[in-house]
Each structure stands twice: as structure tokens, then as C-alpha cells.
Amino acid sequence: MMLDNTTERQRTEEALLRHDLVVLQTFVRRMGDYLMSDATRWDLGMADMPPLTIGGVLMRRRRLAALAGQLHVTERDMLRAANDAFNAAVREQVVRxxxxxxxxxxxxxxxxxxxxxxxxxxxxxxxxxxxxxxxxDTRVVILELVDMLSTPPYQLPAHIPGDLAGVDHRLRARWEPGAFIWDAVWQAAYPPDEYWWLYGRPLTN
Known part of the structure; x- marks a missing residue:
């Protein structure tokens, strides 16, 4: 029974990683059109696909890179191709x-x-x-966007760091540290020192 449970967990984790890769590939294929639009969140009209956003792409790029060792060889090739296509799309429309x-x-x-x-x-x-x-997920995406916009040639709006620090301070004041709140497959991509809001729960009093 323990072996069966372990196998089932591995299959579930593989399915989550594979779906994340499919989402990234889909986002990247539509990135050029997305950047030409005026939308911040673009509904792709697919039931199993979240809205396309830059933050959603950045989040999946980083965590799939961190967990690439758990992907099959062909999937790692797909990830590299998606990253190359994303970089090419951005180079063509850096300002947008x-x-x-x-x-x-x-x-x-x-x-x-x-x-x-x-x-x-x-x-x-x-x-x-x-x-x-x-x-x-929103707080994770904020960090991805802040990190990217803090890197030349991009520019992070000046008020964002202070506003974010204030919000984090208020949450920390009523935070109870604890277990990782997402599926275990993602934990290695989110160390607790940096992603403390994924480890525990907000206090109810």
C-alpha cells in the first residue's frame, strides 16, 4: 500500500509539472499577440488555462527551471524552447x-x-x-515582477518597494508559521526564508 501511495504521489506531481509546462508553452505562443493588445490579463478562452499575464509566465519559468531535474529529457528540451521563444518575443517589444x-x-x-x-x-x-x-499566488507573482523590473534595462516603479514592505509588515504581524501551503511538488522551488507567506497561515484574531 505504501508503494502504491508513493507511486500515485509521483504521478500526481509529474502531472502538475507537465501541466505547468503546457501552460507556459501556451502563454509563450501567444505572447507576441498579447503584447500588441491592451490587456493586462488575457483570457485565452480555454477551460484549463489561466489568463495570460507576464507575471504568470515569469512564475512558471522560474519554478520550472528550479525543478528541471524532475522533468524528463524531452520536457527539459521543451522548457528550453519555450524560454528561447519568450526571450525572442520580448526582444521584439521591449518597451511594451x-x-x-x-x-x-x-x-x-x-x-x-x-x-x-x-x-x-x-x-x-x-x-x-x-x-x-x-x-x-498573487504575492508570488508580485515578487517575480519586482525581481524582473529591478533588473536593467527595466525600471521598477519607485513606490512599489515601500508599498509592498508595508503590506508584508502587516501580514507578518498576524502570521503563524507552519507547513508549506501548496502541493509538495512546488516546495523545492520556494525556500521558506524568501517565500515565508507560503509557510503557515494568517491568524484569525
Whole structure:
């Protein structure tokens, strides 16, 4: 039974990684068209596909790179090809890429701030750990966008670091450290010192 459980867990983890790679490939194929549009979040009209955003691409690029050792050889080739195609698309539209990323980091930070404000005022919401785990994706994407926009030739809007530090400070003040809140397959990509908001839960009082 233990062997069966281990095998099933491995299959589940492989399926999650494979789906993440498929999402990345789909995002990258549409990146050129996305950058020519005026959307920050672009609904691809596919039931199993999240909206296309720059932050969503950056998040998957980084964590799949961190977990590449768990991919099959052909999947690692697919990941390299997706990264090359993404870099080529960005090179062709650097100014639009930067502008769209700057708009997204502002939108994401407002979204995260509003959620945490509601969470602080509602014991019911604070106790909903499934909802928090879903929303924490926003904080991860914010970090990806901040890191990218802090790297030349890009420019991070000057107010973002201070605003983000204030939001983090308020969450830390009512944070209970604990177990990793996402599927275990992702844990190696998110060390607790840097991604502390993925390890534990918000306090309900």
C-alpha cells in the first residue's frame, strides 16, 4: 500500500509539472499577440488555462527551471524552447513588455492589498486556508515582477518597494508559521526564508 501511495504521489506531481509546462508553452505562443493588445490579463478562452499575464509566465519559468531535474529529457528540451521563444518575443517589444509588466505589478499589489485588508477584518475569511492558498499566488507573482523590473534595462516603479514592505509588515504581524501551503511538488522551488507567506497561515484574531 505504501508503494502504491508513493507511486500515485509521483504521478500526481509529474502531472502538475507537465501541466505547468503546457501552460507556459501556451502563454509563450501567444505572447507576441498579447503584447500588441491592451490587456493586462488575457483570457485565452480555454477551460484549463489561466489568463495570460507576464507575471504568470515569469512564475512558471522560474519554478520550472528550479525543478528541471524532475522533468524528463524531452520536457527539459521543451522548457528550453519555450524560454528561447519568450526571450525572442520580448526582444521584439521591449518597451511594451516593460510597460505591461509595470501595469501588472501595480494591479497585483492592489489586488493583494485589498484581499489582506478584507482578511484582517473577517475571521471567516482568515480561517479559509484554501482561499488563502489560492490568493497567495498573487504575492508570488508580485515578487517575480519586482525581481524582473529591478533588473536593467527595466525600471521598477519607485513606490512599489515601500508599498509592498508595508503590506508584508502587516501580514507578518498576524502570521503563524507552519507547513508549506501548496502541493509538495512546488516546495523545492520556494525556500521558506524568501517565500515565508507560503509557510503557515494568517491568524484569525
Amino acid at each position: 513588455f516593460e510597460g505591461r509588466a509595470q501595469a501588472e505589478v501595480g494591479d497585483r499589489l492592489r489586488e493583494w492589498t485589498h484581499y489582506l485588508r478584507d482578511l484582517a477584518g473577517s475571521k471567516r475569511l482568515a480561517a479559509d486556508l484554501k482561499q488563502y492558498a489560492y490568493k497567495a
